[in-house]
Structures are given as C-alpha cells and as structure tokens.
Amino acid sequence: MKEVTVLYFASYREQAGVMAEKINITSDNTNLGELIKHICTIHPKIVAEPDKIVAAINEEYQEHNHVLKNGDTVALIPPVSGGSHDY
Amino acid sequence: MKEVTVLYFASYREQAGVMAEKINITSDNTNLGELIKHICTIHPKIVAEPDKIVAAINEEYQEHNHVLKNGDTVALIPPVSGGSHDY
Amino acid sequence: MPSKKYRVRITEDKLNPSDATHFASSERHGAAVVFHGVTRDHTNSRKVILLEYEAYVPMAKKKLEEIAKEMCSNWDILVAIDHRLGKVDIGEESLVVAVGSPHRQSAFEAASYSVDRIKQTVPIWKKEHFEGGEVWIGDADGFRPLEHKSG
Amino acid sequence: MPSKKYRVRITEDKLNPSDATHFASSERHGAAVVFHGVTRDHTNSRKVILLEYEAYVPMAKKKLEEIAKEMCSNWDILVAIDHRLGKVDIGEESLVVAVGSPHRQSAFEAASYSVDRIKQTVPIWKKEHFEGGEVWIGDADGFRPLEHKSG
Numbered sequence: 001m002k003e004v005t006v007l008y009f010a011s012y013r014e015q016a017g018v019m020a021e022k023i024n025i026t027s028d029n030t031n032l033g034e035l036i037k038h039i040c041t042i043h044p045k046i047v048a049e050p051d052k053i054v055a056a057i058n059e060e061y062q063e064h065n066h067v068l069k070n071g072d073t074v075a076l077i078p079p080v081s082g083g084s085h086d087y
Numbered sequence: 088m089k090e091v092t093v094l095y096f097a098s099y100r101e102q103a104g105v106m107a108e109k110i111n112i113t114s115d116n117t118n119l120g121e122l123i124k125h126i127c128t129i130h131p132k133i134v135a136e137p138d139k140i141v142a143a144i145n146e147e148y149q150e151h152n153h154v155l156k157n158g159d160t161v162a163l164i165p166p167v168s169g170g171s172h173d174y
Numbered sequence: 175m176p177s178k179k180y181r182v183r184i185t186e187d188k189l190n191p192s193d194a195t196h197f198a199s200s201e202r203h204g205a206a207v208v209f210h211g212v213t214r215d216h217t218n219s220r221k222v223i224l225l226e227y228e229a230y231v232p233m234a235k236k237k238l239e240e241i242a243k244e245m246c247s248n249w250d251i252l253v254a255i256d257h258r259l260g261k262v263d264i265g266e267e268s269l270v271v272a273v274g275s276p277h278r279q280s281a282f283e284a285a286s287y288s289v290d291r292i293k294q295t296v297p298i299w300k301k302e303h304f305e306g307g308e309v310w311i312g313d314a315d316g317f318r319p320l321e322h323k324s325g
Numbered sequence: 326m327p328s329k330k331y332r333v334r335i336t337e338d339k340l341n342p343s344d345a346t347h348f349a350s351s352e353r354h355g356a357a358v359v360f361h362g363v364t365r366d367h368t369n370s371r372k373v374i375l376l377e378y379e380a381y382v383p384m385a386k387k388k389l390e391e392i393a394k395e396m397c398s399n400w401d402i403l404v405a406i407d408h409r410l411g412k413v414d415i416g417e418e419s420l421v422v423a424v425g426s427p428h429r430q431s432a433f434e435a436a437s438y439s440v441d442r443i444k445q446t447v448p449i450w451k452k453e454h455f456e457g458g459e460v461w462i463g464d465a466d467g468f469r470p471l472e473h474k475s476g
Binding site: 094096097098101141143146147148150162164165166167174 | 383450463
C-alpha cells in the first residue's frame with residue numbers, strides 16, 4: 001500500500017475545505033488521473049472536470065498517466081492567476 | 088539682404104571653433120544646401136560632406152532645397168548619439 | 175560580474191524595483207528593462223478593492239528559477255524576478271522583472287518573454303476582493319504548464 | 326487620471342527612474358515598462374571612463390515631446406521620458422523611459438518604439454572619454470531625422 005500527500009491551493013483549497021491531507025492508494029499502478037478522480041469523489045465541491053485538473057508531483061507538473069509512488073506529494077494546481085485579466 | 092543665425096553642436100562645434108554666428112545671405116533664393124556649402128568653405132575643418140550634413144531650421148529638420156528666410160535659426164546637426172553603440 | 179546571473183524572490187513585503195534593477199545592472203550593460211505588474215482598480219467593469227496572492231511557494235520558486243535560468247541561457251542578460259504574496263493594494267506591484275543587457279533588444283525580448291512564461295507555469299493565484307464579494311482569478315487559456323516541459 | 330498623458334525632461338541632474346515610473350502609473354493600469362539606458366564601461370574593446378552629453382536643448386525637448394505625443398496617440402498609455410545631459414558616470418542612466426498601460430503588450434511595444442525613435446531624431450550627442458582621448462559618438466546609420474517628418 002502507498003500513501004501520498006495531497007495539497008490544495010486557492011479555489012480548490014476553499015472548495016475542498018482542506019489545505020493538505022494524506023490519501024492511501026491500494027492498487028500498485030494507480031496513476032495521477034485515477035487519484036484525481038478519487039479526490040473529486042471525496043471532495044464533490046471541487047468545481048472542475050477531473051480530466052482537466054492539472055497537478056504536480058513533487059513540485060513538477062505531470063501528465064495524468066504518471067504512476068504514483070509511495071511518499072509522493074501531489075499538488076492540485078488551479079489555473080494560475082493573472083492571465084489577460086491584469087497586465 | 089537676409090541674415091541667419093547658425094548654431095554648431097558637438098563635433099561640428101569643435102571643428103568650426105564656434106557655437107553660434109550670424110551669416111549674411113545676399114541672394115534672394117538661397118536654400119539650406121547652398122548655405123551649408125558656404126559654411127563648409129568658411130569652416131574647412133568641418134569633417135563632413137556638405138551634401139550629407141543634416142540641418143534644422145527654427146528647430147525643425149529641413150531638406151536642403153528649403154529656402155531660407157531673414158531671421159532663420161539654422162542648426163547643423165551631426166548624427167545623433169547612441170545608435171548601436173550604447174544600448 | 176556577479177557570481178549568479180539571476181535572482182528570484184517570493185515575498186510578502188512591498189516590492190523594491192530599484193533593488194531588482196540594481197541586481198540586473200552591470201558596468202558591461204547599456205540597457206535595463208524593468209517590468210512592473212501592478213494591481214489595477216478594476217477587472218472589466220468591476221471595481222476591485224484589493225488583491226490577495228497565494229502561492230505553492232517551493233514550487234513557485236523553483237518555476238521562477240527555471241524561467242530565469244532559461245532566460246539567461248537564451249540571452250546575454252542578468253535577471254531579477256520578484257513576486258509578492260498576500261494582500262496587495264491598488265497601485266502596488268505584485269510582480270517586478272528586471273533584465274539588464276548590453277543591448278536593449280535582448281532586454282525587451284527577455285522581459286516580455288518572462289512575463290508570458292510566469293503566467294503559463296508559476297503556481298501563484300490571485301483572489302480579487304471587490305465590493306460585495308471575492309473570487310479567485312485564473313486564466314485557463316493562459317495556463318500551459320506542460321507545454322515547455324523538459325524531460 | 327493625470328491631465329497630461331506625457332512628460333518630458335532634459336536635465337543635468339541624476340535621473341530618477343522611480344519618479345518617471347510614478348508619473349506613468351495609474352490605478353487603471355496593470356503594467357509599466359521602464360527602460361534604462363546606462364553608461365557602459367566599454368565600446369567594443371575600448372575602456373570608457375565617462376560620457377558627456379550635449380543637446381540642442383529646445384529642439385531636443387520639442388522632438389522628445391513629439392515622440393511622447395505620437396506614442397500616446399498610438400497606444401493607450403502614459404509616458405515619461407527623461408534624458409540627462411553633461412557628464413554621466415559609468416553605470417548611471419542617461420535615458421529613462423517609463424510607459425504605463427492597462428496591458429503589458431502595449432507597454433513593451435511603446436517603450437521599445439520610443440528608444441528607436443529617440444535615437445533617430447533627437448539632437449543629443451555623446452562624447453566618449455576614454456584612456457588617452459575623447460571622441461564624439463554618432464550613428465550615421467541610425468540617424469534618420471527626416472524619415473517620419475510630418476508636414
């Protein structure tokens with residue numbers, strides 16, 4: 001069994017109502033996409049399609065097919081700020 | 088007869104050895120190009136082809152065919168600084 | 175010549191553009207271009223009271239360093255990038271990028287490039303407080319974290 | 326909103342980039358780009374000791390104002406242009422252009438454009454003092470006073 005730490009930021013943090021939590025993974029080959037789907041089940045208030053949620057593993061952006069390792073830190077990254085809105 | 092004031096800057100000022108002087112013009116239709124040729128005769132140390140010297144009349148750049156009026160201020164303008172040399 | 179060509183800071187303090195410019199300056203340089211990203215008083219027609227920035231700090235710092243390093247490998251420049259977190263009043267800087275270079279063209283190019291990249295990849299978020307509410311501002315179109323991914 | 330969209334200064338005093346940036350800033354603006362033209366310690370391989378700037382002051386001021394005015398009519402911006410005269414030590418600014426804008430793209434474009442135009446038309450000259458001599462620096466190729474002439 002593996003355990004990963006999940007971090008929530010900005011809108012996801014407010015919607016999930018949590019900044020960080022540990023999540024256990026039972027299957028050996030669980031990938032990032034599967035974890036995100038699971039997270040969206042636990043935190044149904046997160047307003048985003050699981051397929052489109054961007055995440056980083058150990059401070060590096062990863063594709064959804066990336067397989068998780070025990071001890072990974074997974075961060076859910078909402079679209080970053082600024083964009084055309086500010087400058 | 089017309090009188091114009093001629094101003095010299097930077098390299099032209101040093102080469103002519105004068106900052107400003109009055110020059111009399113006898114012909115009615117003397118243009119800027121003719122004045123510049125005359126100036127280069129008076130100040131042979133000015134290192135520039137008369138045809139290529141840029142000048143302003145009353146603080147506005149003018150072509151060499153521009154006809155001078157009494158009281159005009161003519162400034163001989165060496166190539167301006169900076170260029171690719173500095174930034 | 176400074177020992178390192180770039181410097182990155184994430185801070186809750188007011189930004190100091192002069193300090194960033196000083197870092198990016200050198201006696202070899204003829205040009206410096208300094209970008210100031212400033213809190214505006216409106217978004218479209220909505221009146222903004224203040225902005226609040228949140229970051230995934232260690233990753234944001236890492237990403238800013240990657241951008242600065244990439245800039246220094248693409249251009250002969252010095253770079254300072256400062257991003258502010260927390261509450262930022264109207265008219266105050268949230269981002270300062272200073273680029274010093276022997277020639278102006280590379281300074282303009284690199285500074286402009288850096289702002290685009292910062293918006294594409296750095297995990298920093300902005301919450302707009304306006305009259306009657308607040309909202310997280312994200313730019314789903316501008317956010318392209320994986321596009322330039324190396325490795 | 327300031328009453329005038331641009332400000333031009335020619336001065337023998339040290340330039341103050343913060344002051345120029347302040348002029349170009351507005352609560353409507355999200356971006357400011359500030360260009361610093363700085364005295365370098367060398368031209369090609371020659372070691373420069375100091376630079377000295379001379380201007381045809383009233384015409385230089387008029388030309389800088391024309392450039393600032395043109396910028397404000399081409400982009401939705403505020404502009405401050407400061408040029409220094411007299412002796413300028415290595416590492417000090419001879420030119421500062423600050424452009425504030427609602428969006429960064431126009432600020433970058435306008436700032437870059439202004440420096441090109443200043444070099445093409447403004448009657449300001451630079452004398453380089455180096456070890457063993459001095460020389461007036463002009464850029465005959467860059468000097469294009471009549472190209473954009475109106476009227």
